[in-house]
Each structure stands twice: as structure tokens, then as C-alpha cells.
Amino acid sequence: MTPNKEDYLKIIFELGGANQKINNKQIVTGLSVSAASVSEMMSKLLKEGYIDHTPYQGAQLTEAGLHEASILVRKHRLWEVFLVEHLGFSWNEVHDEAEVLEHVTSSNLANHLEEYLNFPANCPHGGVIPDKQGKIIESPLQTLVEMSVDTDVKIQRVLDDRELLDYLVTVGINIGDQCRITEIGAYEGPITLTKDGQAIQISYKAACNLFIQPL
Incomplete structure (x- = not known):
């Protein structure tokens, strides 16, 4: 499988495509690619049995697609933990490095890396790390x-995207932050959060990729 196909499966996975349908617009935003490129890749992945697709609703990973995506996500998230904990990278710097490493990491190396890291449960962005079987x-x-x-x-998890992570660092949002929603802008306007008494505006685009737990 090509790295490009792997990236598509991974973004569908990260957007929740194991349990629900993900529309093309979400994938366009997540990968910063054209709508035409997404449509073309969806056709290929559907033909190869990695996704199920329903017109006007979106794509969901099949069992085969979920397995491929999970194994890739496992490698990516393990490398992110290593880069943050052992090489001093910040959480918004590790995505691009892990993106390169994941494609050249064997399952055997991933297993040894996991053991070296003492079997971490989550990556720096809040994502659960799949087990050896995916x-x-x-x-x-x-x-x-x-x-x-x-x-x-x-804030429980954020989409693993460099642009988004840089943005969240700028506005001061981190994994584990507890906030109150105080205002929601009309027509996909910004969402205002209050954190430790301070008001923080989050763009609608960013808010679509912040996964939360209501308190």
C-alpha cells in the first residue's frame, strides 16, 4: 500500500471513521488536499475494499481498512510519544516527524519501541494507541x-494535524484543559471558551477537530 493511501485511511480513522461515516469535506480539511483528489482516492479505496461509501453521507472503514489504519496509527502515535518524552519535541512539532517514521517502521520495531516506552496508553494529542494486533x-x-x-x-483529544496543533499552542489550549462554552458564533463563527477565567476564541474549523468530554 502506498503512503498516500495510508494517509487517507489514517485521517478517516482519526476523524472517527471506524464507527461513523466521514464526509469528503472533512477529509479535504484534514489533509489539506483538493475535493477532486479526495473523490479519486475514495473510489480507489472503495474498489480495494478498505471503505464502504454512501453517496452524500461519506465513507466508513471496513474491517480491512480499520486494520490497516490502526497499525499505521499505532506506529505514528508511538513515535510521537518517543519524540516528546525522549527528544524534547513539543506536542505541535512531532506530527511531521512521526509522519515520515511511520511509513518505514516495521511491526517488530514498533513492538520494541512500545516496550521501550513502557507501553504508553495515549499519544501526546490524546489518541489511544492500538495494540499489536491493531x-x-x-x-x-x-x-x-x-x-x-x-x-x-x-479537551480529550485533538486531530493530529500540524496546522491545528500550532494554532492551539497559539491560543493556549492543551489536552486535559477544562473549559466552559460561553458563546457560539452564528454561521460557523468562532466558539468562545472560558479557561481559568480567561476567554479564548476557537475558530469553527479548529473546533470541528477538538474532541471533548462533557463534564
Whole structure:
């Protein structure tokens, strides 16, 4: 399988495509590619049996697609832990490095890396690390845009995307932060959070990729 196909399976996985259908617009945003490129790749993945696709609803990983995506995500997230804990990278710097390493990492190396790291449960962005067989137990999470005003939330996971991570560092949002939603802008406007008494505005695009736990 080509690295390009692997990246598509991985983004579908990270957006929740193991349990629900992910539309092309979400993939365009997540990979920063054209709509035409996404449509072309969806056709290829459907033909090869890695996704099920329903017109106007989106794509969901098949069992084969989920296995491929999980194994890749496992390698990616293990390398992110290593880069943060042992090489001093910050959480917004590791995505691009792990993106390169994941494609050249054997399962044997991933297993040894996991043991060296003392079997971490999560990556620096809150994602659960799949086991050796690619199995993952990850509770479905809602996104920030699905919440209403005056809801208290905890940031549990963010999409592993360099642009998004840089943005979150800039506005001061981290995994584990507890915030209150105080305002939701109309027509996909910004969402205002209050964190430790400070107001923080989150763009709608970013809020679509912040996975939270209501408190």
C-alpha cells in the first residue's frame, strides 16, 4: 500500500471513521488536499475494499481498512510519544516527524519501541494507541461544535494535524484543559471558551477537530 493511501485511511480513522461515516469535506480539511483528489482516492479505496461509501453521507472503514489504519496509527502515535518524552519535541512539532517514521517502521520495531516506552496508553494529542494486533478500545467522543452554550467540557483529544496543533499552542489550549462554552458564533463563527477565567476564541474549523468530554 502506498503512503498516500495510508494517509487517507489514517485521517478517516482519526476523524472517527471506524464507527461513523466521514464526509469528503472533512477529509479535504484534514489533509489539506483538493475535493477532486479526495473523490479519486475514495473510489480507489472503495474498489480495494478498505471503505464502504454512501453517496452524500461519506465513507466508513471496513474491517480491512480499520486494520490497516490502526497499525499505521499505532506506529505514528508511538513515535510521537518517543519524540516528546525522549527528544524534547513539543506536542505541535512531532506530527511531521512521526509522519515520515511511520511509513518505514516495521511491526517488530514498533513492538520494541512500545516496550521501550513502557507501553504508553495515549499519544501526546490524546489518541489511544492500538495494540499489536491493531485493536483499539476508544470511547466515541463528541466534537466541540456539537456542544451548546454554558456546557463545561474537557479537551480529550485533538486531530493530529500540524496546522491545528500550532494554532492551539497559539491560543493556549492543551489536552486535559477544562473549559466552559460561553458563546457560539452564528454561521460557523468562532466558539468562545472560558479557561481559568480567561476567554479564548476557537475558530469553527479548529473546533470541528477538538474532541471533548462533557463534564
